[in-house]
Amino acid sequence: MGQGRPAGRLGAVLRSVTATRYVLPLREGGSLPGICEADDLGTYVVKFHGAGQGRRVLVAEVLAARLAAALDLEVPELVVAHVDPVIGRGEPDEEVQDLLLRSPGANLGTDFLPGALSFDPAIDPFDTGWATRVLWFDAFVLNVDRSWRNPNALFWGGRPWLIDHGASLYFHHDWPRAAASTTRPLRHAEEHLLLRAADDVTTVDAACAAALTPDLLRAALADVPTEWLVDEPGFTDVAELRVAYLSWFTARLGNGRPWLADLAAVQAGARTTPLTAAPREAGRG
Numbered sequence: 001m002g003q004g005r006p007a008g009r010l011g012a013v014l015r016s017v018t019a020t021r022y023v024l025p026l027r028e029g030g031s032l033p034g035i036c037e038a039d040d041l042g043t044y045v046v047k048f049h050g051a052g053q054g055r056r057v058l059v060a061e062v063l064a065a066r067l068a069a070a071l072d073l074e075v076p077e078l079v080v081a082h083v084d085p086v087i088g089r090g091e092p093d094e095e096v097q098d099l100l101l102r103s104p105g106a107n108l109g110t111d112f113l114p115g116a117l118s119f120d121p122a123i124d125p126f127d128t129g130w131a132t133r134v135l136w137f138d139a140f141v142l143n144v145d146r147s148w149r150n151p152n153a154l155f156w157g158g159r160p161w162l163i164d165h166g167a168s169l170y171f172h173h174d175w176p177r178a179a180a181s182t183t184r185p186l187r188h189a190e191e192h193l194l195l196r197a198a199d200d201v202t203t204v205d206a207a208c209a210a211a212l213t214p215d216l217l218r219a220a221l222a223d224v225p226t227e228w229l230v231d232e233p234g235f236t237d238v239a240e241l242r243v244a245y246l247s248w249f250t251a252r253l254g255n256g257r258p259w260l261a262d263l264a265a266v267q268a269g270a271r272t273t274p275l276t277a278a279p280r281e282a283g284r285g
């Protein structure tokens with residue numbers, strides 16, 4: 001792992017490292033992230049820009065991690081991991097070789113937390129305020145990828161860490177219709193990992209919204225490597241694209257936040273419904 005520094009310091013530019021060795025593919029998700037060693041002697045989970053959903057997933061990871069950190073939610077440090085596809089030449093798996101060949105240059109590295117377990121709110125200790133802010137955050141960034149089936153949270157060092165925000169901010173796969181999503185509720189909220197563990201989400205709303213200042217949002221956008229933003233269809237340049245993200249965040253924060261009331265209603269419904277299906281079936285891992 002890297003130096004264990006907290007992620008998401010305000011305005012801090014992502015550190016750059018160069019991948020020196022491809023260690024192992026991670027086959028849990030569809031995007032084939034790989035564990036890589038880097039020239040800073042750190043070990044990273046690397047997500048490649050040449051994977052199926054492309055660069056936008058990496059953009060979502062950086063933006064969401066920055067916002068999470070501003071809400072005092074711990075996320076492993078992110079780095080820009082430079083890849084020379086030659087590091088895959090000893091890799092027997094052709095799928096991995098192809099992915100590396102499609103992914104020269106800047107990719108996304110996440111500090112590998114060795115020995116981390118999949119976070120389980122039924123077993124692992126956590127703070128209710130944390131759970132409530134996570135729920136608010138996932139609704140804000142439209143992250144449908146944190147369910148009891150697929151927690152995308154790790155337990156490490158005695159506390160929970162959030163990972164895998166590539167599916168959030170999905171409006172950027174369809175920019176012409178992005179504005180319509182600014183009021184949209186979180187889909188599948190009833191399956192959210194922390195729906196029942198959290199307090200009423202409206203209790204953290206004012207503090208969470210206040211933490212996402214215009215300066216914070218601009219700093220998060222400035223942190224996204226330009227390589228992942230260039231040549232986006234419909235935009236004349238990277239600056240215009242950054243402004244479009246900023247406008248989306250600003251609109252999501254404004255307009256009375258109807259998505260919050262929707263989420264609060266799902267929570268209230270869950271409180272009056274006993275747990276029937278066994279959410280434990282996914283188990284750890």
Ligand SMILES: Nc1ncnc2c1ncn2[C@@H]1O[C@H](COP(=O)(O)OP(=O)(O)O)[C@@H](O)[C@H]1O
Nearest residue numbers: 026029030031045076110111112113116163164
């Ligand atoms: N920083 C990390 N430290 C330790 N394990 C990790 C880390 N990031 C991811 N993993 C492991 O790799 C798996 C896949 O990573 P994830 O970011 O969830 O990608 P995917 O998009 O493939 O779901 C996770 O479920 C987790 O088990």
Ligand SMILES: [Mg+2]
Nearest residue numbers: 029150152164
């Ligand atoms: Mg995942």
